[in-house]
Amino acid sequence: MSYFDAASSAPLHPVARQALLASLDEGWADPARLYREGRRARMLLDAAREAAAEAVGCRPDELTFTSSGTRAVHTGMAGALAGRRRVGRHLIVSAVEHSSVLHSAEDWETAGGAVTTVAVDRTGAVAVEAYETAVRPDTALACLQSANHEVGTEQPVAAVAEVCRAAGVPLLVDAAQTLGWAAVAGPWSLLTASAHKWGGPSGVGLLAVRKGVRFAAQGPVDERESGRAAGFENLPAIVAAAASLRAVRAEAAQEAVRLRELTERIRARVPQLVADVEVVGDPVRRLPGVVTFSCLYVDGETLLHELDRAGFSVSSGSSCTSSTLTPSHVLRAMGVLSEGNVRVSLPAGTPAEEVERFLSVLPGAVAVVREKLGAPVPVTVRERDALVVNALGKRCPIPVIELAKVIGDVQVGATVRVLSDDEAARLDIPAWCEMRGQEYVGEEAAENGTAYLIRRLS
Amino acid sequence: MSYFDAASSAPLHPVARQALLASLDEGWADPARLYREGRRARMLLDAAREAAAEAVGCRPDELTFTSSGTRAVHTGMAGALAGRRRVGRHLIVSAVEHSSVLHSAEDWETAGGAVTTVAVDRTGAVAVEAYETAVRPDTALACLQSANHEVGTEQPVAAVAEVCRAAGVPLLVDAAQTLGWAAVAGPWSLLTASAHKWGGPSGVGLLAVRKGVRFAAQGPVDERESGRAAGFENLPAIVAAAASLRAVRAEAAQEAVRLRELTERIRARVPQLVADVEVVGDPVRRLPGVVTFSCLYVDGETLLHELDRAGFSVSSGSSCTSSTLTPSHVLRAMGVLSEGNVRVSLPAGTPAEEVERFLSVLPGAVAVVREKLGAPVPVTVRERDALVVNALGKRCPIPVIELAKVIGDVQVGATVRVLSDDEAARLDIPAWCEMRGQEYVGEEAAENGTAYLIRRLS
Numbered sequence: 001m002s003y004f005d006a007a008s009s010a011p012l013h014p015v016a017r018q019a020l021l022a023s024l025d026e027g028w029a030d031p032a033r034l035y036r037e038g039r040r041a042r043m044l045l046d047a048a049r050e051a052a053a054e055a056v057g058c059r060p061d062e063l064t065f066t067s068s069g070t071r072a073v074h075t076g077m078a079g080a081l082a083g084r085r086r087v088g089r090h091l092i093v094s095a096v097e098h099s100s101v102l103h104s105a106e107d108w109e110t111a112g113g114a115v116t117t118v119a120v121d122r123t124g125a126v127a128v129e130a131y132e133t134a135v136r137p138d139t140a141l142a143c144l145q146s147a148n149h150e151v152g153t154e155q156p157v158a159a160v161a162e163v164c165r166a167a168g169v170p171l172l173v174d175a176a177q178t179l180g181w182a183a184v185a186g187p188w189s190l191l192t193a194s195a196h197k198w199g200g201p202s203g204v205g206l207l208a209v210r211k212g213v214r215f216a217a218q219g220p221v222d223e224r225e226s227g228r229a230a231g232f233e234n235l236p237a238i239v240a241a242a243a244s245l246r247a248v249r250a251e252a253a254q255e256a257v258r259l260r261e262l263t264e265r266i267r268a269r270v271p272q273l274v275a276d277v278e279v280v281g282d283p284v285r286r287l288p289g290v291v292t293f294s295c296l297y298v299d300g301e302t303l304l305h306e307l308d309r310a311g312f313s314v315s316s317g318s319s320c321t322s323s324t325l326t327p328s329h330v331l332r333a334m335g336v337l338s339e340g341n342v343r344v345s346l347p348a349g350t351p352a353e354e355v356e357r358f359l360s361v362l363p364g365a366v367a368v369v370r371e372k373l374g375a376p377v378p379v380t381v382r383e384r385d386a387l388v389v390n391a392l393g394k395r396c397p398i399p400v401i402e403l404a405k406v407i408g409d410v411q412v413g414a415t416v417r418v419l420s421d422d423e424a425a426r427l428d429i430p431a432w433c434e435m436r437g438q439e440y441v442g443e444e445a446a447e448n449g450t451a452y453l454i455r456r457l458s
Numbered sequence: 459m460s461y462f463d464a465a466s467s468a469p470l471h472p473v474a475r476q477a478l479l480a481s482l483d484e485g486w487a488d489p490a491r492l493y494r495e496g497r498r499a500r501m502l503l504d505a506a507r508e509a510a511a512e513a514v515g516c517r518p519d520e521l522t523f524t525s526s527g528t529r530a531v532h533t534g535m536a537g538a539l540a541g542r543r544r545v546g547r548h549l550i551v552s553a554v555e556h557s558s559v560l561h562s563a564e565d566w567e568t569a570g571g572a573v574t575t576v577a578v579d580r581t582g583a584v585a586v587e588a589y590e591t592a593v594r595p596d597t598a599l600a601c602l603q604s605a606n607h608e609v610g611t612e613q614p615v616a617a618v619a620e621v622c623r624a625a626g627v628p629l630l631v632d633a634a635q636t637l638g639w640a641a642v643a644g645p646w647s648l649l650t651a652s653a654h655k656w657g658g659p660s661g662v663g664l665l666a667v668r669k670g671v672r673f674a675a676q677g678p679v680d681e682r683e684s685g686r687a688a689g690f691e692n693l694p695a696i697v698a699a700a701a702s703l704r705a706v707r708a709e710a711a712q713e714a715v716r717l718r719e720l721t722e723r724i725r726a727r728v729p730q731l732v733a734d735v736e737v738v739g740d741p742v743r744r745l746p747g748v749v750t751f752s753c754l755y756v757d758g759e760t761l762l763h764e765l766d767r768a769g770f771s772v773s774s775g776s777s778c779t780s781s782t783l784t785p786s787h788v789l790r791a792m793g794v795l796s797e798g799n800v801r802v803s804l805p806a807g808t809p810a811e812e813v814e815r816f817l818s819v820l821p822g823a824v825a826v827v828r829e830k831l832g833a834p835v836p837v838t839v840r841e842r843d844a845l846v847v848n849a850l851g852k853r854c855p856i857p858v859i860e861l862a863k864v865i866g867d868v869q870v871g872a873t874v875r876v877l878s879d880d881e882a883a884r885l886d887i888p889a890w891c892e893m894r895g896q897e898y899v900g901e902e903a904a905e906n907g908t909a910y911l912i913r914r915l916s
Contacts, residue, residue, distance in 0.1 A: 003495055008488045009690065017482060024475060028654065030466045034762060035771035037461055067525030067661065068689025074678050100688070103678035196486065196690060203525065203661040203692030220532050220561035230558070231526025232467065232654060234661030237695065304492060313493035 002354040003313045006197075007149050007177060007290055007345035013199030016244035020201060020236050027235040032224070041235055048242035055245045056191060056208050057183040064207045064228040065238045069176045069194025072205035073100040075217070075228055076172055076190045080141045081108060083214035084170070088138020089113040094126045094155070095333035096148050098174055102329070105143075114138075123282040124153035124334045131160045135167045142171045146178040150317045150330040150343055151281030152263075152290030154178075158186030170213050177287055179206070180248045181256060189213045195241035198248050199348065203234045204241040248348065255348045256288040262346060262355045263291040273363045278435060280336045289346040292317070294331070295366050296432060297375035297401050298340025306365040307342075312358055316341045327396075327424045337431035338424055339397040340366070373397065376404040389418045392449050396424035400432050403454060407438060412456050415441060421449030429454065460812040461771045464655075465607050465635060465748055465803035471657030474702035478659060478694050485693040490682070499693055506700035513703045514649060514666050515641040522665045522686040523696045527634045527652025530663035531558040533675070533686055534630055534648045538599045539566060541672035542628070546596020547571040552584045552613070553791035554606050556632055560787070563601075572596075581740040582611035582792045589618045593625045600629045604636040608775045608788040608801055609739030610721075610748030612636075616644030628671050635745055637664070638706045639714055647671045653699035656706050657806065661692045662699040706806065713806045714746040720813045721749040724802060731821045736893060738794045747804040750775070752789070753824050754890060755833035755859045756798025764823040765800075770816055774799045785854075785882045795889035796882055797855040798824070831855065834862040847876045850907050854882035858890050861912060865896060870914050873899065879907030887912065 003011060027044045029037035046060075053060040066072040081091060093105045095117050105115045116134045118126050131142060142164050147154045157173050164171040170189030178184065180198030184191060190213060195204035207228060209215050215228075222230035263286075271277045276296035295303065300316040307314055317328030317338065327338035344358070387410050391399035399420040410416055418429060426443065429452045433440035441453035461469060485502045487495035504518075511518040524530040539549060551563050553575050563573045574592045576584050589600060600622050605612040615631050622629040628647030636642065638656030642649060648671060653662035665686060667673050673686075680688035721744075729735045734754035753761065758774040765772055775786030775796065785796035802816070845868050849857035857878040865874055876887060884901065887910045891898035899911035 001494055003487075005488075005491065005493070005495075008491060009486060012482055012486050020482070021479070024470055024478070024659075028467060028470050028660065029461075029463075029771075033463065033466060033771070033773060034759075035463070035766045035773075036459055037463075037771055067529070067692070070680060070689035071525070074688060078677075100678065100680070103680065107678040194690065201482075201692075201694065202486065202690050203695055205689070219536075220558065220565040222528060222558070222561065230532060231528035231663070232652065232660050234525070234659075234692070234695070236659065237661055237692070301492075308493045313487075313491070313495055315491060315493075 001311050001313065002358065004344045004346055004350070004358070005313050005315050006347035007343065008315055009196045009202070010199040010347050012201065013244040013247055015247035016200050016240040019243035020240035023236040023239040027239055031233060031235065044239050045233060045235060048239045051242040051246050052206060055183065055249055056179070056206065058191070058208045058210065061226070062208050062210055064209070064225045065233065066205035066207050066229045067203055067231070067234060069192060069197065069205040070100040071229070072192035072194070072207040073098070073174060074104055076192050076207050076209065077101065077104040077108070077141065077143065078218045079209070079215045079228065080170055080172060080190055080213065081113065082216040082218055084140035087140050088136070090116065090136050090139040092116045092118060092131065092134045092139060092142040094118045094120060094144055096120050096124055096330045097143060097145055098149055098176065101143050101145070101174055120333050122334055122336060124148050124151045124280070124330065125282055125285070126155055126160070128156050128159040128163060132163045135164070135169055139167070139169045142169050143174065144171060145174040145176070146184050147287050148281070148330060149177050150328055151292045151334070152287040153282040154285040154287065157184055157188065161186035161188045180245065181252050181288065195237070195245070198245055200241035200244045201237040203237045251348065259288040259346050259348070259350065262350065262352060263289060263344070265355060266291045266344060266359065269359050270362065273359060274366050276435065278337045278431070280331070280334065290343065292341065292343045294337040295340030295342070296337065296435065297373060297397050297404065298366055298369045299373060299397055300339065300341050302369045302372065303340055303342065303365060306368055307361070310361045310365060312361065315343050317343060327427050332427055335427070335431070337428055337435065339400060339428050340369070373401055375401050387416045389416060391418055391420045391422070391425070393421065396422050396428060399425045400428050403429065403432065407454065407456055410456050412458065414456055416454045416456070418452045418454065419446050419449055420452065425452060426450065459769050459771065460816065462802045462804055462808070462816065463771050463773050464805035465801065466773055467654045467660070468657040468805050470659065471702040471705060473705035474658050474698040477701035478698035481694040481697040485697055489691060489693065502697050503691060503693060506697045509700040509704050510664060513641065513707055514637070514651070514664065516649070516666045516668065519684070520666050520668055522667070522683045523691065524663035524665050524687045525661055525689070525692060527650055527655070527663040528558040529687070530650035530652070530665040531556070531632060532562055534650050534665050534667065535559070535562040535566070535599065535601065536676045537667070537673045537686065538628055538630060538648055538671065539571065540674040540676055542598040545598050546594070548574065548594050548597040550574045550576060550589065550592045550597060550600040552576045552578060552602055554578050554582055554788045555601060555603055556607055556634065559601050559603070559632055578791050580792055580794060582606050582609045582738070582788065583740055583743070584613055584618070586614050586617040586621060590621045593622070593627055597625070597627045600627050601632065602629060603632040603634070604642050605745050606739070606788060607635050608786055609750045609792070610745035611740040612743040612745065615642055615646065619644035619646045638703065639710050639746065653695070653702070656703055658699035658702040659695040661695045709806065717746040717804050717806070717808065720804060720808065720810060721747060721802070724749045724813065724817065727817050728820065731817060732824050734893065736795045736889070738789070738792065748801065750799065750801045752795040753798030753800070754795065754893065755831060755855050755862065756824055756827045757831060757855055758797065758799050760827045760830065761798055761800065761823060764826055765819070768819045768823060770819065773801050775801060785885050790885055793885070793889070795886055795893065797858060797886045798827070831859055833859050845874045847874060849876055849878045849880070849883070851879065854880050854886060857883045858886050861887065861890065865912065865914055868914050870916065872914055874912045874914070876910045876912065877904050877907055878910065883910060884908070
């Protein structure tokens with residue numbers, strides 16, 4: 001079994017395991033107590049905080065251990081927004097943030113706050129200027145991930161942090177995908193991360209709040225963790241988190257080069273091995289271990305199932321795997337093909353042979369799915385002026401498959417009208433047109449759905 | 459070293475350790491994923507939920523794993539109060555709840571809610587009738603602990619739950635101190651608990667919400683744990699929590715009898731071995747392993763330090779150990795002596811010999827502290843009509859020590875006036891009068907503090 005989904009959760013690092021075991025016997029007591037067991041727990045907690053703070057690049061008293069990365073984001077955003085309530089109620093986020101950031105933003109909007117969502121380009125990156133433009137006199141907080149979790153694109157956090165500092169606005173950086181690789185550069189104000197993303201245990205998140213940042217913790221008072229993370233400290237796991245962060249950092253520079261070569265190979269080979277594939281995300285400014293691509297005429301869930309059967313665990317931002325049946329907000333914001341989406345995220349230590357085996361298995365897996373779905377094979381051109389494809393009630397990728405089947409049936413210059421009520425079609429039909437060199441004319445409301453107009457160009 | 463502070467945090471149960479180790483290798487992946495590692499994690503999570511639900515006495519889909527008991531209380535109270543906002547904004551809590559409940563109540567009051575605090579008797583128990591009286595047409599939620607964490611007194615939760623059900627008000631039971639011993643009886647609506655209190659790992663709390671209870675989770679949306687506990691599941695710890703709960707339950711009946719004998723012996727022997735001691739809490743309806751007593755003329759922190767030096771880890775609700783320098787809210791609500799307070803809470807498996815050793819060490823430790831503080835020894839009676847003791851600026855237990863030193867200096871029927879600005883004096887001077895058979899006349903405002911009037915009766 002090859003586990004290629006480290007961006008969801010990394011397997012436990014050996015150092016994390018060792019530290020966890022060692023502190024199970026020493027770290028179960030209440031670090032707030034003054035007796036021997038309590039003092040011992042307090043020493044472990046203090047040492048873990050110092051180690052983690054050094055890796056983050058902040059002071060120990062600026063760092064809080066939370067119960068998860070999501071909780072760190074929720075607490076960090078709520079506290080920073082409340083702390084700057086006098087300044088205003090305006091929040092800036094990028095369109096491709098983790099759901100914990102976007103859900104906090106929704107919550108803030110529901111409570112009467114204003115939110116500006118900064119768009120990304122086709123690689124998934126924000127423009128520094130877009131944050132500059134978004135800042136207003138009443139901006140209380142800006143948020144930006146250090147790198148995107150779905151496509152691996154690195155964001156210009158240092159430059160955005162400078163822009164924010166110049167404007168006097170605190171920037172919260174969600175560093176969940178990068179903290180294991182390096183500290184976040186630039187004058188950020190708040191930072192969040194999650195231990196199980198770098199090979200630490202679950203149950204531990206980090207929230208750093210720089211001195212001088214106005215912060216008002218929300219919810220019931222609690223004395224632990226500077227009042228920023230209620231409840232008994234998850235101590236053995238905290239020790240394991242800090243120890244493994246230090247360990248992965250020691251290996252990071254070398255391992256990043258190696259993984260980058262492996263993902264570079266996937267980026268290069270997949271489009272050669274599989275027809276009709278779009279590799280997405282920035283080709284250069286990206287995470288070492290993440291590569292994402294989408295396959296035309298493929299249902300993401302079925303493809304994941306095929307790859308699982310072949311021994312590969314990957315994930316997908318495809319419309320067809322999500323519980324809500326809408327394409328991932330990241331792919332949508334980038335405007336790239338979402339169907340048949342596959343994210344490969346290699347854990348540290350992945351052998352090159354496993355990647356080679358993946359490349360040898362992928363074409364067959366895609367072919368199986370395409371065959372099941374009746375994906376198009378070249379057809380004879382017939383003369384007709386216009387054609388309507390009724391794909392109402394059919395889910396992604398069927399509308400695109402139907403379109404591809406008939407595009408050759410109309411004359412060059414004529415149009416095909418695809419009727420669909422599937423949200424993914426709005427993204428995938430234009431993406432197909434771009435991949436195929438056909439013209440996407442636009443959409444219009446139709447009975448029971450939307451009509452998408454495509455003009456045949458070649 | 460004898461660890462006698464299980465009510466704060468119990469040492470890790472061997473089964474918890476085994477289960478944690480076993481699931482470290484199987485339970486690190488995201489249980490929401492469909493590939494092999496994800497399915498395996500999902501199976502572990504489902505099995506843990508079933509086991510824990512059985513122990514709680516609820517359906518698995520009524521049970522959520524949170525990151526701590528405190529978090530379970532915060533989430534449970536906020537969700538239940540929000541879910542019944544249309545009914546009203548009235549909340550009932552007892553005066554001796556855990557700080558997580560009382561802090562949630564404060565938060566609710568700050569947000570415009572109304573709170574009724576139900577008083578307790580001298581044993582620390584609420585009266586069922588008091589809840590009956592407190593319920594109003596606009597009561598959204600009532601909260602009651604199953605047993606008190608500081609003095610071990612069991613609360614009449616089943617009867618209070620019946621009263622609440624009859625009134626159509628949900629009852630949240632904080633079962634942190636009892637879930638390892640037994641399921642909570644009665645028709646409760648919500649229940650919270652904390653794994654590290656029963657020998658499970660830290661980082662895991664339980665929140666049960668019965669079907670039919672209106673519940674509106676607060677804060678940003680998150681899909682995990684039925685939307686009631688944001689963030690990646692703390693899976694290996696959850697598995698360990700469930701396994702150890704099952705294990706401690708299997709041993710509970712027998713171990714409860716054994717620990718009850720040990721604490722009964724402490725209850726009986728301490729007043730024989732140490733002069734001027736008040737054992738507090740209900741003598742019969744109490745937790746098996748908890749016994750609490752207060753020692754006159756003793757500074758709690760110094761006594762804890764002496765006991766720590768002698769190899770015993772205990773805790774204290776004494777005014778002198780808390781960071782805020784006020785007596786524990788529990789002892790205050792009970793109206794018992796707070797100075798020199800010691801809580802002994804025996805972990806399962808405590809050998810009888812350790813208890814005997816504690817009893818042999820305690821008198822000397824108390825004597826050392828009393829000598830340090832210059833506690834009174836019998837003095838010659840002298841004739842005087844009234845006496846003023848100026849204890850301004852002196853901390854507990856000095857005011858009571860000064861009072862005890864001079865009470866013999868006035869005639870029977872005459873009064874002593876103690877000036878003090880220490881909050882603990884308000885509780886400890888009346889408690890001393892009761893223990894000593896002297897009359898506590900009352901208090902009045904005085905310059906820079908309060909004057910406490912005591913009439914000598916014997």
